[in-house]
Amino acid sequence: MAAIAGQPTRKTPWRAAIRDARLWLLLLAAVLTLVDGYLIFVVAPTDAVLGHIQRIFYIHVPISILSFLGFLLCAIAGIGYLIRRGESWDRLAHASAEVGVVFVTLALITGVIWARPVWGVWWTWEPRLTTTLILWFIYVAYLMIRQYAPTPQQGRVWSAVVGIIGFVDVPIVYYSVQWWRSIHPVQVIGPEAADDALEPIMARILIFSLVATLALFGYLLLERMALRKTEDTLAQLRRDANSD
Amino acid sequence: MTAIxxxxxxxxxxxxxxxxxVFFIYAGYMSWRRRSVQQELEELREPGTPANESTAGDGGEDAPA
Structure with a gap:
């Protein structure tokens, strides 16, 4: 799509729609987060055993689940890229991996902060924590491969393979509390969660927290993809400038 | 209320x-980085820059995936 130099680029309606979607998601995430804060700190009952520290759970669990979603999107987009070799697939894979790493990092940090008063230690090499740390390393490696591969094309292919294979660790993380002797609390959401794992009011607030965090996740993902698109355009312009 | x-x-x-x-830093970093890259793009697309006739309009700040 060529444009005459100096003339403004024609904006297509779907571009404006994407930008609007980002703004609306940001606004939605802000509103939902404020309501979520009220629900977590005012409405949610205090846990009889753990006390206030249990409220970390309302942010720790959604962040963990959405990190899984990020890595799932990365794996799917990686498969799409290997089949179609489309830039859009690669951008989705890259953005979802990076956002997933941010989320899993926060899941580890909030878990560590919860563990200190409850378990008496900041960290222990129990299965859930260890497999989550491995997940973090896998997708940090994914991002490093993209950065340091000999050529961008090799980086895209190699990272797609890592993203797909690395996703194998996600179900291992989820089921680790059942497969091995673990001190981590069992699942409260998902296929293996017991029906009465949570009080109904706690379950509803957890679902709300999940929706609020999902809006934030969506905003960050779209923002990262837009940034990547702009970076790609700049890189292309630089290559063209150097070749002329 | 129980004893906490x-x-x-x-x-x-x-x-x-x-x-x-962390969320604010990450979102802020992306916003700052996008403005910075966009500014570089605008500079490269100014009239007289050889590359802009072949690639201008292929993307930009609000370009989707």
Whole structure:
């Protein structure tokens, strides 16, 4: 799509729609987060055993689940890229991996902060924590491969393979509390969660927290993809400038 | 209300503070980086820059995936 130099680029309606979607998601995430804060700190009952520290759970669990979603999107987009070799697939894979790493990092940090008063230690090499740390390393490696591969094309292919294979660790993380002797609390959401794992009011607030965090996740993902698109355009312009 | 160990409140505060600080830093970094890249793009697309006739309009700040 060529444009005459100096003339403004024609904006297509779907571009404006994407930008609007980002703004609306940001606004939605802000509103939902404020309501979520009220629900977590005012409405949610205090846990009889753990006390206030249990409220970390309302942010720790959604962040963990959405990190899984990020890595799932990365794996799917990686498969799409290997089949179609489309830039859009690669951008989705890259953005979802990076956002997933941010989320899993926060899941580890909030878990560590919860563990200190409850378990008496900041960290222990129990299965859930260890497999989550491995997940973090896998997708940090994914991002490093993209950065340091000999050529961008090799980086895209190699990272797609890592993203797909690395996703194998996600179900291992989820089921680790059942497969091995673990001190981590069992699942409260998902296929293996017991029906009465949570009080109904706690379950509803957890679902709300999940929706609020999902809006934030969506905003960050779209923002990262837009940034990547702009970076790609700049890189292309630089290559063209150097070749002329 | 049950008896709550008061020492846990700093941990609760720390967890939420870390999460929101990281989210704000990450979103802020992306916004700053996008403006910076966009500015470079505009400079490269100024009239007289050889590359702009072949690639201008192929993307930009609001270009989707």
């Amino acid at each position: 160990p008061p020492d846990n409140l700093p941990f609760l505060f720390a967890a939420f503070a870390v999460v929101w600080v």
